[in-house]
Amino acid sequence: MNLKSAEARKFRQFDLKKKFRISESIIQASLFFAGILSIFITIAIVYELGKEAMLFFNDPDVTLGKFLGTTKWQPGIGQYGIWALVSATLVTSFIAMVISLPLGLASAIYLSEYASSKARSILKPVLEILAGIPTVVYGYFALLFVTPILKSIFGDQIQVYNMLSAGLVMGIMILPLISSMSEDALSAVPRSLREAAYAMGATKVETSLQVVLPAALSGIGAALIVGISRAVGETMIVAVAAGSGPNFTFDPFKAAETMTGHIARISGGDLSYNSIDYTSLFAIAMMLFLLTLVLNLISQQIVNRFRERYE
Amino acid sequence: MENKYAIEANALSIYYGSFMAVNNVDMLIEAQKITAIIGPSGCGKSTLLRAFNRMNDFVPGCHVTGELLMQGKNLYSKDIDPVEVRRKIGMVFQKPNPFPKSIYENIAWGARINGFKGNMDELVEQSLLGAALWDEVKDKLQDSAYALSGGQQQRLCIARTIAIQPEIILMDEPASALDPISTLRIEELMQELKKNYTIIIVTHNMQQAARVSDYTAMMMLDKEGSRSGTVIEFSETKRIFTNPKDKRTEDYVTGRFG
Amino acid sequence: MSINSHYPQAEDFRHALNARYRAASIWQALFLSALLIAIISLLALIYNVLDGAFGFVAFDYKNDPAAYTSTPMSELTQKELAAILKDNLSSGAYNKLEKEQPLEKRSQAELYTLFLERLVELDTKNTWSMTESLLHENEIRAEVARKYPTAKLEFRSWLTPQFLVTPMSSKAEFAGVRTAILGSLWLVGIAILFALPIGTGAAIYLQEYAPKNFLTSIIQTNINNLSGVPSIVYGMLGLAVFVRVMEPLTSGSVFGVTDANGRTVLSAGLTMGILVLPLIIINAQEAIKAVPDSLRQAAYGVGATRWQTVWHHVLPNALPGILTGTILSISRALGETAPLIVVGASTFISMDPDSPFSKFTALPIQIYQWTTRAQSEFHAIAAGAIVVLLILLLTLNATAILLRNRFQRRW
Ligand SMILES: Nc1ncnc2c1ncn2[C@@H]1O[C@H](COP(=O)(O)OP(=O)(O)OP(=O)(O)O)[C@@H](O)[C@H]1O
Ligand SMILES: [Mg+2]
Numbered sequence: 001m002n003l004k005s006a007e008a009r010k011f012r013q014f015d016l017k018k019k020f021r022i023s024e025s026i027i028q029a030s031l032f033f034a035g036i037l038s039i040f041i042t043i044a045i046v047y048e049l050g051k052e053a054m055l056f057f058n059d060p061d062v063t064l065g066k067f068l069g070t071t072k073w074q075p076g077i078g079q080y081g082i083w084a085l086v087s088a089t090l091v092t093s094f095i096a097m098v099i100s101l102p103l104g105l106a107s108a109i110y111l112s113e114y115a116s117s118k119a120r121s122i123l124k125p126v127l128e129i130l131a132g133i134p135t136v137v138y139g140y141f142a143l144l145f146v147t148p149i150l151k152s153i154f155g156d157q158i159q160v161y162n163m164l165s166a167g168l169v170m171g172i173m174i175l176p177l178i179s180s181m182s183e184d185a186l187s188a189v190p191r192s193l194r195e196a197a198y199a200m201g202a203t204k205v206e207t208s209l210q211v212v213l214p215a216a217l218s219g220i221g222a223a224l225i226v227g228i229s230r231a232v233g234e235t236m237i238v239a240v241a242a243g244s245g246p247n248f249t250f251d252p253f254k255a256a257e258t259m260t261g262h263i264a265r266i267s268g269g270d271l272s273y274n275s276i277d278y279t280s281l282f283a284i285a286m287m288l289f290l291l292t293l294v295l296n297l298i299s300q301q302i303v304n305r306f307r308e309r310y311e
Numbered sequence: 312m313e314n315k316y317a318i319e320a321n322a323l324s325i326y327y328g329s330f331m332a333v334n335n336v337d338m339l340i341e342a343q344k345i346t347a348i349i350g351p352s353g354c355g356k357s358t359l360l361r362a363f364n365r366m367n368d369f370v371p372g373c374h375v376t377g378e379l380l381m382q383g384k385n386l387y388s389k390d391i392d393p394v395e396v397r398r399k400i401g402m403v404f405q406k407p408n409p410f411p412k413s414i415y416e417n418i419a420w421g422a423r424i425n426g427f428k429g430n431m432d433e434l435v436e437q438s439l440l441g442a443a444l445w446d447e448v449k450d451k452l453q454d455s456a457y458a459l460s461g462g463q464q465q466r467l468c469i470a471r472t473i474a475i476q477p478e479i480i481l482m483d484e485p486a487s488a489l490d491p492i493s494t495l496r497i498e499e500l501m502q503e504l505k506k507n508y509t510i511i512i513v514t515h516n517m518q519q520a521a522r523v524s525d526y527t528a529m530m531m532l533d534k535e536g537s538r539s540g541t542v543i544e545f546s547e548t549k550r551i552f553t554n555p556k557d558k559r560t561e562d563y564v565t566g567r568f569g
Numbered sequence: 570m571s572i573n574s575h576y577p578q579a580e581d582f583r584h585a586l587n588a589r590y591r592a593a594s595i596w597q598a599l600f601l602s603a604l605l606i607a608i609i610s611l612l613a614l615i616y617n618v619l620d621g622a623f624g625f626v627a628f629d630y631k632n633d634p635a636a637y638t639s640t641p642m643s644e645l646t647q648k649e650l651a652a653i654l655k656d657n658l659s660s661g662a663y664n665k666l667e668k669e670q671p672l673e674k675r676s677q678a679e680l681y682t683l684f685l686e687r688l689v690e691l692d693t694k695n696t697w698s699m700t701e702s703l704l705h706e707n708e709i710r711a712e713v714a715r716k717y718p719t720a721k722l723e724f725r726s727w728l729t730p731q732f733l734v735t736p737m738s739s740k741a742e743f744a745g746v747r748t749a750i751l752g753s754l755w756l757v758g759i760a761i762l763f764a765l766p767i768g769t770g771a772a773i774y775l776q777e778y779a780p781k782n783f784l785t786s787i788i789q790t791n792i793n794n795l796s797g798v799p800s801i802v803y804g805m806l807g808l809a810v811f812v813r814v815m816e817p818l819t820s821g822s823v824f825g826v827t828d829a830n831g832r833t834v835l836s837a838g839l840t841m842g843i844l845v846l847p848l849i850i851i852n853a854q855e856a857i858k859a860v861p862d863s864l865r866q867a868a869y870g871v872g873a874t875r876w877q878t879v880w881h882h883v884l885p886n887a888l889p890g891i892l893t894g895t896i897l898s899i900s901r902a903l904g905e906t907a908p909l910i911v912v913g914a915s916t917f918i919s920m921d922p923d924s925p926f927s928k929f930t931a932l933p934i935q936i937y938q939w940t941t942r943a944q945s946e947f948h949a950i951a952a953g954a955i956v957v958l959l960i961l962l963l964t965l966n967a968t969a970i971l972l973r974n975r976f977q978r979r980w
Pocket of ligand 2: 356358
């Protein structure tokens with residue numbers, strides 16, 4: 001094409017006025033919709049759960065005194081003591097954290113401070129596989145492997161369905177999460193701090209435990225909080241291994257039902273809408289949602305602040 | 312310490328994997344003097360400096376040939392413990408890197424891990440005095456070290472190094488991240504410290520080298536096309552800056568390099 | 570200097586240093602043992618599953634096979650079996666089977682199963698795990714001889730090709746995961762069909778279009794939070810919205826499907842789609858973020874519009890990352906159980922799902938139900954189903970890793 005010809009010059013005429021491109025606008029609008037949809041999901045959760053939960057709390061039979069002040073839960077016959085479920089959630093989550101925090105932290109320290117890249121390439125996948133195993137499989141493991149072992153140790157002291165087994169296995173399940181978040185926190189600690197410690201004649205352990213670990217503490221705190229939120233929301237392990245039927249007890253050898261386990265069992269059966277059983281499940285779910293929301297928000301806040309500090 | 316020389320490099324070469332970063336360095340570092348290492352970027356100054364207290368051990372694949380003698384012992388021989396080496400040869404880094412702890416803890420920590428038995432408060436005070444920081448921080452010893460200015464942080468790093476009483480202090484461009492006033496204070500401090508310590512400093516600042524050091528080592532890539540650095544000239548600072556033997560040194564110190 | 574004397578010197582120092590090293594190696598051993606515990610747990614879990622999936626089984630026939638045929642059972646051909654079934658089944662039962670699929674067209678294995686199930690009525694007395702079977706064979710034989718004198722003892726794998734293609738049954742010996750696998754596929758298909766376009770769109774919006782303002786940061790925080798919401802809460806959302814409020818749609822009644830409620834594979838799939846949406850968005854965002862700015866500037870530089878830039882340059886380069894994220898989301902969706910229970914997976918169903926409005930079950934649901942049964946033969950098929958699920962997941966994740974390594978670019 002000869003750019004000097006008249007036509008060519010005509011072709012090259014342009015105006016720089018802003019053009020309204022209809023297809024671009026449609027695309028942009030639908031992308032925006034996709035982006036904002038997540039907000040609607042949250043609103044839907046809050047609205048739907050909240051609506052049914054309100055129905056539950058507005059029932060004249062349900063009083064705050066009963067809800068928080070008694071320890072038997074069976075809405076069908078007028079027992080509304082949420083502690084019967086909360087206690088089991090507390091016990092199983094506590095056991096899970098007692099297992100997963102030290103183990104996760106220790107393995108994070110090993111991976112970030114000690115392991116050669118070759119060792120890492122073998123060890124990391126193990127944790128990733130653990131993290132990828134469906135929780136119902138962990139449930140099978142808890143009921144048919146860990147519980148028999150506990151039985152053979154403690155004999156009749158421990159029930160077939162018990163919170164200890166569920167809690168222990170939940171700890172193993174959460175370990176990879178704690179480990180990988182802690183490892184991120186540890187490796188975000190600048191190398192210069194480690195060098196400073198070494199240059200003062202510190203050994204590797206002294207550096208790791210007394211300099212790097214404290215410097216990563218907030219990130220590890222975030223991992224702990226996310227771990228708790230995961231434990232509180234975990235369903236299948238407790239549904240399979242911890243027992244069915246609300247039971248207000250803090251004895252890990254006993255069977256008891258967590259908030260999540262209760263939702264799973266009751267909703268799995270025949271459930272008629274608008275019954276108190278139905279609405280009570282939403283009240284529990286709403287509590288779970290709010291609790292995990294707060295925990296997740298806190299941990300995100302910590303992680304963000306932590307990131308700012310070392311960037 | 313009867314020995315006139317604090318540390319001695321004999322035919323020292325340093326490798327990152329198969330890449331030779333520093334080639335065949337011989338140096339006699341005199342005790343209780345300040346020795347400056349100067350040279351263009353990438354010629355291996357930091358590599359050499361970090362070899363003195365075995366900080367390069369942490370770089371995978373980094374190894375040395377030749378000897379590094381301190382009190383007659385080769386610091387790279389098998390029976391030498393690198394932790395003990397670093398306890399004797401402290402280091403101050405380019406960017407101030409205090410621990411995220413209180414000012415007090417920054418100093419006490421190194422003392423504690425090294426088995427200090429005396430009065431800790433006294434040690435902290437002595438070290439801060441020694442680093443010319445005491446007056447500025449004596450009322451806020453429990454504050455976070457991060458609340459200090461960059462210059463103060465760097466002096467805190469010097470204080471925590473002298474708190475463990477090393478023989479030699481290595482400094483890698485200790486003032487390059489600081490403003491002129493803070494730089495001046497660090498330089499004054501070095502003059503003070505040399506009464507008790509041997510100091511080796513890497514610097515890009517010619518005036519600084521001329522001002523503070525007794526000896527200067529000039530490093531340079533050893534020849535065109537090679538990427539290995541070596542010490543091309545090492546003598547009294549005065550001489551390096553007024554009457555260098557090597558043409559390249561002259562070009563570099565007078566700013567005609569490159 | 571005076572303070573110097575307060576530091577241990579020479580021998581003393583070396584002594585102290587040795588003590589420090591001892592402490593150091595103890596700590597290091599502790600750190601490593603945490604990882605060992607993780608490895609042992611993983612091995613124990615795998616062992617536990619495999620241990621359950623193989624082993625001795627003691628069974629008996631309610632009706633003597635000799636009453637139906639003189640040929641030894643193991644030598645029956647497809648034709649013989651079809652004939653036996655035709656002769657001995659009640660005509661109602663026979664016609665029903667014929668209607669599902671003519672007997673002549675069925676395989677020998679299938680007919681043999683029918684023969685065992687319907688005619689001789691195989692009855693499992695007890696099962697043993699692989700370890701028990703291998704270590705205590707003699708005791709087991711003695712026990713069987715004592716407790717069930719007429720029973721036969723056989724070492725079997727509960728995971729067989731037959732297991733994969735047979736539908737549910739109320740008897741563990743004849744149950745399979747066909748319905749469950751198909752249900753899982755439907756479920757995951759619907760979930761991804763829903764979440765992939767929306768998730769990618771959201772990621773494009775957030776990375777390429779969204780202004781840096783309050784709304785954007787709210788959206789981002791919200792997505793991060795959604796990814797941490799317990800899956801059972803999504804189940805409750807699905808129950809309230811898809812199963813109940815949108816019942817006419819999800820049950821298919823507006824499309825003329827009769828005899829349906831909202832507890833369909835469509836409801837479950839959409840619930841699962843919402844559950845994996847944050848995951849897909851976050852992964853797609855990472856992938857888009859990794860595309861270097863220079864590429865965008867080059868496109869703008871030749872006069873491309875924003876969408877042209879995204880469509881022709883950013884997306885193709887982010888695609889492997891987005892796909893990796895999608896595969897990971899698929900494996901998440903495959904393993905999720907709790908939300909399915911809540912939205913109402915069927916407890917017993919043997920019909921293949923054939924439309925979005927079908928009732929459904931899924932692999933993890935079967936695992937859950939079989940695990941919670943009391944009889945040991947159900948634990949054995951639960952183990953078999955777990956092996957199937959884990960192999961599926963392993964394949965998916967291996968694909969994701971390969972994809973990531975293959976297309977990972979160093980910019
Ligand atoms: N950890 C490392 N691994 C591999 N090579 C390295 C490493 N550190 C430095 N090098 C290389 O060794 C050579 C010397 O680097 P060094 O940091 O010692 O230079 P320098 O003289 O201190 O430079 P500058 O004045 O910029 O600080 C350079 O070519 C550098 O690329
Ligand atoms: Mg340097």
